[in-house]
Amino acid sequence: MVKDYIARDPRTGKPIHVTSTKVVEASFEPIEGPWSALRPEDVMSLADGSLDQREVLWLGAGHVMSRQHGVRALSTVPQSMVRAAHRLLLMAFEDDDEVVRVSALEVLPEFAVRRSEDLFDWLSVLLDDDSVKVRNAASNALARAAPTFPSAVQSSLENELRSDVPYRHKAAWKGLTALTETWPEVVADHIDTLLLEPDVKMRRKAAGLLRKVLSKKSSAVWDLISWSLNDDDAIVRRTAAKTLPALARQDVRMATMFAERAIVDPDAEVRLAAIKAIQKLDKDHGRARDLIVAGARSKDLRVRKACVELLPRLMGEDELRIFATDLLKTETNEDLIKLLDEMRFDASLEGTEAQKNAALAPALPVPEIDKEVARSQGKGLGLLASAEPKNIVEKAEQQEAIEKSIESSAPVNERRPSQDEIMGYMDDDEDEFDDYEAMPDEEMF
16 A cells, blocks of 8 residues: 655654645535435436326435426436536426425526536526525525536626625525635636725625735735725724734834824724734834834824833843833823833842842852862852861761861961061161270261
8 A cells, every 4th residue: 555645854763744724615515405315327317307206215204306306406316417417407496386496496506516517507597586585595505506616607606796686696605605715816806896886885785805814925915905094984904903913923114004094093993903914014124113102103092001011022131111100290190100110120229238239240150079079178159158067077077177267267476577677777787886895086987
């Protein structure tokens, strides 16, 4: 048996973990029912009308299947019968019985995976069918097929998104939301046109999809965020601003640019979202630092508080104390004043004696060799007591070392030379002059 290949890092030899996004494809998840118990030949016979009914056992209960159930089960036939089943499905779309048309629409997303010719043309037609039930079924089929067939349903989806009928509008938005999981770039194109709609509700819902397409990491999505931040409606701007923290983890430069714009927005919620984005930014980034410093003087209390709380991450102790002192000159909020006072406080200068002592640098550790020498002489270091002797011999050695240390340190009684001796004036010279008797009229020299 051939083993699966495992990609490994050439430096470490460890397996390389590759993240993969699970694609949700609703069309590949057929809805099961009693018709799933039909045999393929019975499915074809019921769908073309040659067989009126067929009884089946489903989940322990008996059911009677008719033509609508045969049409519904066309997606279960083997591959050899797909071409014939496709013809029967197209015939069911134009059947006079609305129940049969509904069954055909229910099986459309599942069958289109196997053969899709002309199916979506019929879908666009049946979206405007005379029967409400058929139109409803067509809307649901559109929502299910959108994640897998975005190009086939693009025009129909655009129309349904702008429909005034609630259930059609709701189903179209459900399909567009599901499309973000499979084709986010297609959703970005839809959002692009929806943001230009005069209906503010449409723009709000379009802005709500920005977070889902942000993973695309393209300039097109950045443009959509930029346009939304300039929208006249505050809710649209709020929704766009809430995507900035996620954008900050992807692109610091773009997130900083958008946050710089949002932090001066007239809406408080937009400004707060900008602060949350700044908190995610690299604090060493110069522009992000400038935004936080400027935000510490904002008129909005929430923005000001959020920026002040970030200051200790940006500044050293000395710089922080100076800046906090400057902010205290204009601050009026009691909580912020208390916070700035804590930042301004220097324990080493203004604190209690215990706080000042705590701020002192600890003494350097004594080398082990010095400790051993001290112990050998019976001495202690600092607050450490002398090591206790382990036996009588060691005690005698320590006592002897102590006595030697005391003797070496005791003063020695010895005569020190006088100043005259140092200078060379000896007592013998003085005696020689004392013995000389000078005459009254005779000079010495």
